[in-house]
Amino acid sequence: MPTPIGFIGLGIMGQPMALNLHRAGHPLHLYARRPETLTLLSEQGATIHSSPKELATQVDLIITLVSDGPDVESLLFGPEGICQGAHPGTLIIDMSTIAASTSRQIAMRLAEQQLHFLDAPVSGGQTGAIAGNLSIMVGGEPAQFARALPILNILGQQITHLGPSGSGQIAKTCNQILVSQMLVAVGETLLLAKAAGVDPAAVRQALLGGFANSRILDIHGQRMLDHQFQPGFKTKLHHKDIRIALQTAAELGLALPGTALAAQYFNALMGTGKGELDSSALVLAQEQLSDVHLNDQSPHNYQRSITP
């Protein structure tokens, strides 16, 4: 018999993920701070609750997918929060991207109340959420991972158990520092071609055939060329994830100069009102820096030159 699932966080990712769970036959129990996000699933028969506490009384398994650590803590431990309604043995799967250290603290605090916790952040963007082929990185006890797996298999294609609590968040942080630096690198690559008078679209195509091949060059490189910055994955979330990465690095005493550089671009994007754009908009900050623009209509073979 399909497990009833509590789901809190029906944003750009959560909405299609919850829909996939519904289609797989799982009765959904929902709560949302923004009631307008409930419309679609409510019409499909989901049960709507007036608080996380009320929702928690009705299910054994709850998925949370919100913006940051404080949001998760408030859902769990706040007034009318999950912990006030949940019964012992309930499993909470947090698919938000938050700091690994926060995730570990939450798991310990929940354990005191005989509540189980997995950190299970995702990669793959809105397209992956819709297609149900997300990459899901999980931290927590093996028995709870086994319990969650049939549900996670509906949402994702590659599901990896990386170790105890916080390990999934570390893997997600790794993902974000890699992607952020690749955005910087792809931006510099296309702008060098543009400034030198060589068609950046042709360079992207040529590079996809060699060692420089990557999904970021392919997908985000094309977005940069087209100046098409509809998210996708919002800059303000990437900005938050990089803050988490640098916080984690500081806790570990680990120098991450490349990540620190990428963070500066996200700061500049936030400071110029671009938080709602796809994070490939990083190239806009790079374009401003040297006044070279990928959407400039001057013909290729026009080489920029400077007077030294």
Added chain:
Amino acid sequence: MPTPIGFIGLGIMGQPMALNLHRAGHPLHLYARRPETLTLLSEQGATIHSSPKELATQVDLIITLVSDGPDVESLLFGPEGICQGAHPGTLIIDMSTIAASTSRQIAMRLAEQQLHFLDAPVSGGQTGAIAGNLSIMVGGEPAQFARALPILNILGQQITHLGPSGSGQIAKTCNQILVSQMLVAVGETLLLAKAAGVDPAAVRQALLGGFANSRILDIHGQRMLDHQFQPGFKTKLHHKDIRIALQTAAELGLALPGTALAAQYFNALMGTGKGELDSSALVLAQEQLSDVHLNDQSPHNYQRSITP
């Protein structure tokens, strides 16, 4: 009838490339500063010449594949150089990685002597050279590109004509700044996992399933995990290529902060005697910086902690 081909530069890349031309039936004419590199192809019937000048008298098409701009200029314009022996109409295809501005100057100088020139640097490493599936980025006149294409098709899989002289070098520079920054990013990614007590090999595997997927994470990430730094592509050559990239950026008045950061790691590698290692050895400099080592045998789930 197969075109006789002059080939100068039988290094880690040139040797297998020349062999592929030989196997395709093209009579080879060779010259080498280091005679020991001639042994294999000489045994297969290649004609050996005592100077670039002498070689140039015997063929209509010459491939050069040496280390840097001054090496190419010396082969062409030096005493006993190609220009002293070549007849009008000869096509010189330079597959070395040199500065685009140097490449453009060479093309103009050769044109005065009715000699044709293409810049055609490659990506794909030694494995691509052996398999004949290199990515080749070409700059120069369309008619000469058409003339070279049947030969280039033997050496590579993706052959792109990017524009006039120097355009191929710009594309290669773009490739190198992208790859160098991806090496930095992959190194930071694996070291963050290691420092946080999560198995970096499992993180690499999980990330290959998401947006962070790339050939560098796949191939060079594995080399970093194994501390297996046999080239591949030598650090000293990547160091040279990044110097070219920063020179080109300076000529264009273009800021490339990510590339400049990667350059610092290559400087550190050269200063610590690692020039002959594969460029994935960049992670060794990153390991030194924070004293976190991927080949450290301490168990995973051992989390590094600092006293603030």
